[in-house]
Amino acid sequence: MPLTRLPPAAELTAAERAALVARLHERRTELAARVDARLHGSAESRRDEAGFERHSEETDDDAAAETSRQADIHALNRMAAEVEEVEAALRRVADGSYGECTDCGDPVGAARLTAYPMALRCAGCQSYFETHRGQSSQRRPVP
Numbered sequence: 124m125p126l127t128r129l130p131p132a133a134e135l136t137a138a139e140r141a142a143l144v145a146r147l148h149e150r151r152t153e154l155a156a157r158v159d160a161r162l163h164g165s166a167e168s169r170r171d172e173a174g175f176e177r178h179s180e181e182t183d184d185d186a187a188a189e190t191s192r193q194a195d196i197h198a199l200n201r202m203a204a205e206v207e208e209v210e211a212a213l214r215r216v217a218d219g220s221y222g223e224c225t226d227c228g229d230p231v232g233a234a235r236l237t238a239y240p241m242a243l244r245c246a247g248c249q250s251y252f253e254t255h256r257g258q259s260s261q262r263r264p265v266p
């Protein structure tokens with residue numbers, strides 16, 4: 124049985140596009156604030172740890188600090204990756220390709236973009252992409 128292509132999703136209306144662009148800008152601002160808070164927050168907690176007498180031995184504190192540092196790096200990497208996705212989406216807004224599937228050029232669809240404003244592909248292409256990467260269980264599209 125041949126694969127039937129999904130009918131293309133409807134183009135975004137001007138209002139839908141404007142709302143999505145506003146969300147992308149908000150997301151960028153929010154991520155920048157979170158990166159800032161994470162950098163500040165870890166500096167604060169390091170000062171607190173140095174300032175208070177703790178029961179644990181120094182080696183435990185070192186290990187805890189290292190674990191905390193690793194968690195910070197991990198969180199910052201994830202935030203940086205999302206910032207890049209948001210920036211890429213805003214670049215597509217600027218060049219007029221936002222909302223078009225990067226693989227087939229059909230509209231990505233308002234429902235998909237509302238769920239995930241940085242979505243690159245229409246439902247059909249995303250499903251094909253994920254199958255071919257063996258990541259069909261992945262919740263978020265991979266850029």
Ligand SMILES: [Zn+2]
Pocket residue numbers: 224225226227228229244245246247248249
């Ligand atoms: Zn597509």
